[in-house]
Amino acid sequence: MKxxxxxxxxxVRDIYGEEYVRKLWVEKQLHxxxxxxGYQDIQTPTFEFFDVYSREIGTTPSAQLYKFFDKxxxxxxxxxxxxxxxxxxxxxxxxxxxxxxxxxxxxxxxxNTLNLQGKLKEVTQTGAELMMDxxxxxxxxxxxxxxxxxxxxxxxxxxxxxxxxxxxxxxxxQAGISEEVEVSLREYISSKNYFxxxxxxxxxxxxxxxxxxxxxLADTVLDTDDLSEAKQLVNNERSLxxxxxxxxxxxxxxxxxxxxxxxxxxxxxxxxxxxxGVIFKGYTYGVGDAIVNGGRYDRLLSFFGxxxxxxxxxxxxxxxMEALVRQKSLPPVPADGVLLFYERGAFGxxxxxxxxxxxxxxxxxxxxxxxxxxxxxxxARGRMAGSVLVMREGGVLERLV
Numbered sequence: 001m002k003x004x005x006x007x008x009x010x011x012v013r014d015i016y017g018e019e020y021v022r023k024l025w026v027e028k029q030l031h032x033x034x035x036x037x038g039y040q041d042i043q044t045p046t047f048e049f050f051d052v053y054s055r056e057i058g059t060t061p062s063a064q065l066y067k068f069f070d071k072x073x074x075x076x077x078x079x080x081x082x083x084x085x086x087x088x089x090x091x092x093x094x095x096x097x098x099x100x101x102x103x104x105x106x107x108x109x110x111x112n113t114l115n116l117q118g119k120l121k122e123v124t125q126t127g128a129e130l131m132m133d134x135x136x137x138x139x140x141x142x143x144x145x146x147x148x149x150x151x152x153x154x155x156x157x158x159x160x161x162x163x164x165x166x167x168x169x170x171x172x173x174q175a176g177i178s179e180e181v182e183v184s185l186r187e188y189i190s191s192k193n194y195f196x197x198x199x200x201x202x203x204x205x206x207x208x209x210x211x212x213x214x215x216x217l218a219d220t221v222l223d224t225d226d227l228s229e230a231k232q233l234v235n236n237e238r239s240l241x242x243x244x245x246x247x248x249x250x251x252x253x254x255x256x257x258x259x260x261x262x263x264x265x266x267x268x269x270x271x272x273x274x275x276x277g278v279i280f281k282g283y284t285y286g287v288g289d290a291i292v293n294g295g296r297y298d299r300l301l302s303f304f305g306x307x308x309x310x311x312x313x314x315x316x317x318x319x320x321m322e323a324l325v326r327q328k329s330l331p332p333v334p335a336d337g338v339l340l341f342y343e344r345g346a347f348g349x350x351x352x353x354x355x356x357x358x359x360x361x362x363x364x365x366x367x368x369x370x371x372x373x374x375x376x377x378x379x380a381r382g383r384m385a386g387s388v389l390v391m392r393e394g395g396v397l398e399r400l401v
Contacts, residue, residue, distance in 0.1 A: 011121030039104035044085035091304035127314030134309035140252035163268030170238030175210035217267030286326030335386035341369035350391035
C-alpha cells in the first residue's frame, strides 16, 4: 500500500479520541445555548447549485469554491458557508411568512483557499439566522446570544467588535467612489492597511476631507464614547443613520448586561458582500483570526424571491477549540467507560454483564481477553475508560484496573 494514502490532502485533518469528544462537547454547548433563544434546527445540503454562491449574491469567490458537475451537466458546489442555503430555505418554505423565522445549524463548510496560513479548508461551523426582523433588538439578540454561547464553552477573555457597513458605504457614495474602487478600499480598510488605502485614495483623487474620514477607519478602533465623534465627521444620511443604529444597539446590549464584551470599529468590513448593516466579529487570544463572524444581510433573501430582512452569525468551532486549548479552558474528558474483557468460554456471562451496565447508561467495550496485561492502565486512558474488568471462565468477575 502506498504510504501517501495514509495522509490527508492539504487543509483537512482527522479528529478522534479525546479531541473529538471535546469538540462534540463544544458543539453541544453552542447548540444548547442557541436553542434557549428559540432557534429551530435546520439541515441544508452539503452541496448546492453553484448559483446559490454566485458573485452576485456576494459570498465566497468562485476560485475558492469546490465545484463539480452532476449527470445532467449542472454545476454544483460544496457549501463555503451556511447563510445562502438558509436564505434559500426561508424563501422556499416560508415565502408568505411575515413573522420572525429562527434557524440554527451545525456542519462542515469547504473553502478551496490557496493561502492557508494555518487555516483548514474544511471547518465546522455552528450558527444562527434570524429572518423577518429588522429591529435593533434583533441585532442585540444575536450579539447577546453569541456572548452567552462563548461563555457556555468556558471562554471568558474575548471581545465582540461591532461595525456598521453603511457608515463606510455612505462616505464612498458621497465621495463618488466607484464600486470597483470601493471593493479594493474595503480590503485595505478591513485589513487595517492604512498606507494601501491612502495610496488608493490618492490615485483616484478622492477629496481630502472624504479621504481623511475613510483613512480613520483603517486606523482606529472606537470606544462607545467615540461614536458621537464619528457622527460629527459625516453629513450624509446613510452614515448618520448607521451611527444612530449603533448607539441604539449599545443601549440594547446594556440591557442584556454584556457591554463589557463589546467594542466598536467602523472599519470592520467583511469579505462577504451580502452584509448590509450591523456587522460583528468575535476575537480572543491564541487564535490569529476571528472565531465569530456575523452581521445583517437585508437583501440576500431577495435573490431567492423573498423580500425579507435578516441577521445571523457563525462560530468557527475549530478555531474556538484552538483558543480553548491555548487558554487551557477545555473541560476534562471524563473516564466514564468500562473495558470488559472475557476469557474464552465466558462470553455469555460477560455479555449479560455488559448489557446490564449499558441499560444503566454505562459505556462498555466488550473484548476477548489475552494474557498480555502490560500497559492496561494506559490503554484504558486512551479508551476513556475508568475501570478494566475481566470475566473469568465460570462467571467470576475480576477487576484489573
